[in-house]
Amino acid sequence: MNDQSTRLSELRDVVQRFVQARDWNQFHSPKNLSMALAIEAAELMEHFQWITTDDSRALADNPDKLSQVREELADVLCYTLALANELNIDLSAALEDKMKKNELKYPVKQYRGRYGPEDA
Amino acid sequence: MNDQSTRLSELRDVVQRFVQARDWNQFHSPKNLSMALAIEAAELMEHFQWITTDDSRALADNPDKLSQVREELADVLCYTLALANELNIDLSAALEDKMKKNELKYPVKQYRGRYGPEDA
C-alpha cells in the first residue's frame, strides 16, 4: 500500500477487520479511543521532547529514529481510523470542511509567515 | 471528497497547499507538529472526559456533538498529514507495516475479547 494509490476507505477496512477479528469493538467506545489516540500522540512527542526544533528536522536523516517515529505516527492514524469507524465519520469530508473553515480563519494575506495573532 | 474515492495523497496535498500558501513550513518542525497533534487529540478527548464509556457511544446520535467531534478529528488528521509531509513518511505503508506487527503481537486466538495480558 502507498499514499499515491490507497483510498481512505481501504485503510479504514484494514483497521476494522483487525478490530472485528479480535472482538474489540466492545473496548472501542469513543471515550476509550480518544484516550488511546492522545496516548499515541504523546508517545510520538516523546521522540522530540528534549531536542530543539531544528534538531527535530534533522531526524528525517536518521533512519533508526525515523523508523520509530513512523511507527508512532501509524498508531495515531490507526486510532483516528478506528474512531472514524465507530462514529461513522467520513474523514475526507471532515478534513475538506475543516480546511475551508481554516481558509476563512487564516486568510493568506494576514497570516503569511505568521502563526497567530500574537506573532507580529 | 469522501473516503470511498479519496486517496491519501490527495489529502496530503490539501494540507501541503494550505501550509505553503501561508509560508508555515518554518513553524512546522516535527517537534512543533507533534505538540500540535497532541493538543488536538486532547481537544477531542475533552468531549468525552466527564461521560461514561456507554454515553460516549450515544454521542453518535447527537448531531451537534457529533459535528464538534468530527471537527476535532479533522484537526488530528490534519496534523498527522502535515507531519507525514514534513518527514516524507508514506502513511499507507506505515499503517500496513504496523498492522502486520500488531497481528503478531495480538494473535486472534489469544486476544479475542481481551484487550491485554491483564484482562483475563
Next chain:
Amino acid sequence: MNDQSTRLSELRDVVQRFVQARDWNQFHSPKNLSMALAIEAAELMEHFQWITTDDSRALADNPDKLSQVREELADVLCYTLALANELNIDLSAALEDKMKKNELKYPVKQYRGRYGPEDA
C-alpha cells in the same frame, strides 16, 4: 516525607537539586517541560484507557496497579514542580487564585451534581 508535614517549597527543592546536579536546566526550557508533563500525564492515563470509569475506582484496591499509578502521578508532579521552578511560579498562590476563579465560574447552587452546562 508526607503531605501532612511537607511544604511545597521542600518538594520544589528536591526537584531543583536533582536537576542542578545533572546540569539539566539547559534542557528544561518551559516548552520542553510542558511536553514532558503532557507525556507523563499520558502515561498515567494509559493505566485507565481500556477499563470502565467504575473499574478505575477499584484500582485503589489493587496494590500492584496502585503502585504503578502512584509512580506516574509522581512524575506528573515532578515536572509540575520543575516548570514552576523554571518560571518562578508560586504554585500555592496560583492554585488559590484559580480556585477563587472556579468558585465564581461554578457556583455551588448551579453546579451541584452537574459537571457542566450540558449536563442537565
Next chain:
Amino acid sequence: MNDQSTRLSELRDVVQRFVQARDWNQFHSPKNLSMALAIEAAELMEHFQWITTDDSRALADNPDKLSQVREELADVLCYTLALANELNIDLSAALEDKMKKNELKYPVKQYRGRYGPEDA
C-alpha cells in the same frame, strides 16, 4: 497561601472541599481525572507549541503570558491533587520514592549535561 509555608495537605483540602461542595466525586473517577489532567497539560503546552525552546524561556518576562501559563499550571496541579485525593496517594512520599529511583537510573557521573543514553 505561598509555597514557603503551605503544606501539601492544605492544598489537597482546598480541592477536596471544592469537589465535595459540588458533589463532584461522582464524576471524579480516576479514569476521568486522568483525562482531565492530560487535557490541562495540553492546554499548558498550547502556549509553547509554535515558539522555539529559547523563546519559551523568555515567556517569564511577559507578565500577560506568564499569567496565562500560571493558570494552566494551577489546573494541572488541581487535578493532580484531586487524583491523589481519590486514590489516597500521599504525593510527598510518592515524589520522594520516585526521586530515589531516578537517582539510581540517572547517576550524576553518567548523565551530567546529557538528557539520555542517545545524547552522547
